[in-house]
Amino acid sequence: MRIYGGTAQSSALQHGPRPLPLFLDMLRSETAASPERTAAVLKGLRRYQEADRGRPRRLPPARFRKRRARLRDYGGDGRPVVFVPSLINPPFVLDLTPETSLVRWIADAGFHAWLVDWGTTDPRDREMDVAAHVGRVLEPLLAKLPEPPLLVGYCLGGTMALAAASRMKVAALATIAAPWRFAGYGAAAADIGALWKAAEPGCHQLGLVPMEVLQTGFWRLDPRRTIAKFEAFAGMEAERAAMFVALEDWANAGEPLTYTAGAELFEQMVGEDRPGRGEWRVGGARVGPGMIDCPSIEYVSLTDRIVPAATAAGLAERRDLGAGHVGMIVGGGARRQLWEPLRDWLRAVPGSR
Template sequence: MPPHGQGFGPASPPVSTQAFRAPGNPPPGPMLRRGPRPLSLHLMGSMMRAMAAMQPAQGTTWLTASLPSNAAWPRSRAGREKRAEIASRLAELGASPEAFQAAVFGKLLEQDRALLKGIAAYRRHPHARTLADPPAIWAEGAARILDFGGTGTPVLFVPSLVNRAHVLDLDEGASMLRFLAGQGLRPLLLDWGWPGPAERRFTLTDVVAGRLERAITAMPQPVVLAGYCMGGLLALGAALRRPDRVRALALLATPWDFHAEDPVRARALASLLPGFEPVMETMGALPVDALQVLFAALEPFGVAQKYRAFARLDPDSARARRFVALEDWLNDGIPLPAPVARETLGGWYGRNDTARGEWLLAGLPVRPQSWAGPAFVAIPERDRIVPPASSAPLAAMPGATLHRAASGHIGMVAGEGAERALWRPFLDWVRGL
């Protein structure tokens, strides 16, 4: 397990591919990174998808019955449409069921080749993040606050506990914080760091009423508190506890009603918690690969789709470099302290404690309607990690400004259209306070 601040170095040299290259072709470059994580899960997903697609159209097998409703290729909308298209064309030609199966298999093989090509292209891409961290103005345990400069309104950004904080400072030309600093604000970033022995015993009360509250009170003046994703829930809890130190509150792609769109899937994720208990007891945390499994369960074939698309990109293009920077960030996560994992998976996803008014910090309920100050609620319309319906109740806070961004969960803060989708609307809101 790498310590805080250490990413993934070069992997072991790849096995020779001489036997698989056409004569005269140069050898591929070395593998520079691992991922997507866990790779075996995504490859197994493609295999199960193929097995499901090869089943007869009628009837239900053990495989299709065991997969989520949006996972098996013939049962997804896109899968049904593609299968119907193939069947229609073959019917026009008077083809046999065997020809149908062969056509399906050919399509799957074509897509799997594209997936492997995309993964190899990502793992060999030469791009690397070179941005240096700005100075830290506060530190406690593994956590620190980074100061991006500027003399304007201080805005303290609170990221999730399960990803590196630099998604908000992703790369050259892809940094929300450096953009805001250049526009006259003073962005500050709370980097939670790699959890040490003390942090692995933290509960959400320790995180919010302890570390985050002390970080806020250490600032020389009240701040605009901006939370991204899970960080929005943490920021909300801290703002309700210390309204004297929070001038305004921004919640960016923040979940609230975890059962808003698919309570069955939310409870299914929570049901995985007992299976993780042995490793959490040993490590004191839910490890990164386990977290990646949970994220993959939200959209089983999302990773395969984006890597197939990446295989079609010009590797020297800005879009390809942005993809690599984002994937490097996604695959370099942070373990989640075991007590926090139990509260979030069991309480948030399983029981929906937040929306039911039963999420407690230091014994007090967290209720968005209790926040009386200015608020900015940004909801990405194409968010597949935090469905828009999950965030929607937060817009009912008194004094809330609702901003709907035409983007996805990560694209809103770090995608190619992020400046238009979020950076400038957020800047305008802060200037108008």
């Protein structure tokens, strides 16, 4: 199985999980009463670090560019469908392996598929917040296409796609596990705020929010599962193990956020819920579900720990899924629960074939 990225040619010690010291602290805490479990997790960790990743796959060509971002062309005939990934983690969870690629599958289903690649973070862009990524990067990229695209946004990419659809002509909008009403994080918002308070001074000096800061927040949502999955990996059969490696490499990779994007995410979105209160602005204009004049749908996981169902935007249509944040994209039931319903919905948009 071939995966994206340059890590396949790196030494085994460079493979995650990141940050490793925090992982080892959680390991001690979660398995303190069971030396057998500790040994199993460490066995799984070593197996992951030493796994054969093969040669990296080639990236599809970048047809359009704006600042550091690229719009990658996955081919296909039909109306353009643009997948907008999160700024957090690489975009290729939507094209994880040849066998597990939502983007390629949609291209084979009668559409011309595109994927936004946000590129390499530059500390000189420290003042580019999330809103600026929408107005100054995403919208100009979409405007380069010959016709208004069908937008599909995942996670924070869905939040950004919704904002773009509020401000420009698009054929339709579908969001997947996209937070909008950040008040839906409930008590977890306080923990996220505490994490940012501790990390902010260093991030301010760097002009960046390192991926390790974001990963720490994800792990704290479910430390037991973070440890247990490596315990299970120790004895996992080969085919499932290859998928585990590809997915963990994706989860442990990713560019840092610009400082201002991180500050906006932690302070104005999670802390103040500006999108959910109708107060988030892009280019000085308010954005939100009420400003969208195209067909729209949101796919919401009822078991998502990263983006709880309570954070959903309330678009015109909604489909609830019984899969987790990543499982809905690449899990064993992803095609039945998400891929096929999404394809059918896109086909039903007026003007589609």
